[in-house]
Amino acid sequence: MSPVMKTAGIHHITSFVRDAQANVDFYAGVLGLRLVKKTINFDAPEVYHLYFGNEAGSPGTIITFFPNPYSRKGVIGAGQVGVTTYIVPVGALDFWKERLTTLKIPFTETARFSETYIKFEDRDGLHLEIVERAEGTPSAWSFSGIPADKAIKGFGGAVLFSYAPDKTIQVLEEVLGLEKAGQEAGLIRFKAEGDMGNLIDVNAEPMERGIMGSGTVHHIAWRAKDYEDHEAWRSYVEHNGFHPTPIIDRKYFHAIYFREDGGILFEIATDPPGFAQDEPQAHLGEALMLPEWFEGHRADIEKNLPPIQVRVLNHSPDETYSSVEIQ
Numbered sequence: 001m002s003p004v005m006k007t008a009g010i011h012h013i014t015s016f017v018r019d020a021q022a023n024v025d026f027y028a029g030v031l032g033l034r035l036v037k038k039t040i041n042f043d044a045p046e047v048y049h050l051y052f053g054n055e056a057g058s059p060g061t062i063i064t065f066f067p068n069p070y071s072r073k074g075v076i077g078a079g080q081v082g083v084t085t086y087i088v089p090v091g092a093l094d095f096w097k098e099r100l101t102t103l104k105i106p107f108t109e110t111a112r113f114s115e116t117y118i119k120f121e122d123r124d125g126l127h128l129e130i131v132e133r134a135e136g137t138p139s140a141w142s143f144s145g146i147p148a149d150k151a152i153k154g155f156g157g158a159v160l161f162s163y164a165p166d167k168t169i170q171v172l173e174e175v176l177g178l179e180k181a182g183q184e185a186g187l188i189r190f191k192a193e194g195d196m197g198n199l200i201d202v203n204a205e206p207m208e209r210g211i212m213g214s215g216t217v218h219h220i221a222w223r224a225k226d227y228e229d230h231e232a233w234r235s236y237v238e239h240n241g242f243h244p245t246p247i248i249d250r251k252y253f254h255a256i257y258f259r260e261d262g263g264i265l266f267e268i269a270t271d272p273p274g275f276a277q278d279e280p281q282a283h284l285g286e287a288l289m290l291p292e293w294f295e296g297h298r299a300d301i302e303k304n305l306p307p308i309q310v311r312v313l314n315h316s317p318d319e320t321y322s323s324v325e326i327q
Contacts, residue, residue, distance in 0.1 A: 006177030010197030077210025079263025
């Protein structure tokens with residue numbers, strides 16, 4: 001029997017890192033993503049919560065980070081998103097190989113499911129990859145020497161590392177509504193209905209458990225199209241034997257969380273209201289935005305956060321991360 005509900009795919013992915021400025025330099029300066037929101041971790045207001053995506057921070061493009069200089073180093077393994085996949089327009093992969101080479105960022109070229117990927121790591125060791133695909137709305141954001149026609153469109157998907165892959169696969173198929181799309185080289189591929197963040201690979205055999213910390217993914221969020229749909233998702237997840245949190249207002253989306261039996265923390269997040277509700281889209285990410293329940297503590301919060309700047313890399317072959325300030 002087909003599942004009653006189907007997610008369109010990934011809404012966002014959230015990770016732990018150490019240095020906030022290095023994080024901005026990599027995801028804005030190297031990858032050319034837009035810093036669409038500079039706020040705090042609502043559950044730990046002493047650290048930033050930084051959001052990067054396309055020009056609007058559309059669902060399916062958003063990668064977010066909790067930078068904490070005191071975070072222990074994590075170990076990537078089962079119970080986590082192991083690899084985050086980005087898509088670029090067809091014909092753009094050579095541009096990205098040249099860019100990473102110029103910036104002295106090591107990468108390897110691999111193939112799976114008849115696609116070519118370039119795989120590399122960010123400053124904290126998070127595993128990333130880029131693949132060409134025709135699907136997905138092109139980015140309108142051009143930054144740091146990356147023209148819009150070569151820019152990252154958003155997520156292609158992710159590789160999930162599970163210590164009980166049969167259980168993870170059951171959730172993907174029977175709860176989230178993904179469909180099996182293939183199997184090769186120890187991975188099983190599933191497809192969601194959307195055109196970005198829609199291809200999910202899972203290890204076929206159990207893996208050794210990872211350890212949370214900097215350089216690891218905290219959770220992966222799936223899309224709910226609106227608030228009514230989100231409430232239905234919560235009931236549906238609970239009906240399937242899981243224990244979702246109450247609906248939490250994250251200001252830019254509503255969220256529920258549950259841990260699937262392969263160890264990965266799943267979130268379901270609403271597409272609305274988005275990131276332009278508290279600052280104009282033309283100025284997204286420029287100011288520290290706080291939810292109203294933290295505004296009374298703004299002075300103390302700002303005093304504890306390190307200053308960060310969005311910077312354009314100068315493409316020096318000798319200094320990979322040398323840059324000039326633009327903001």
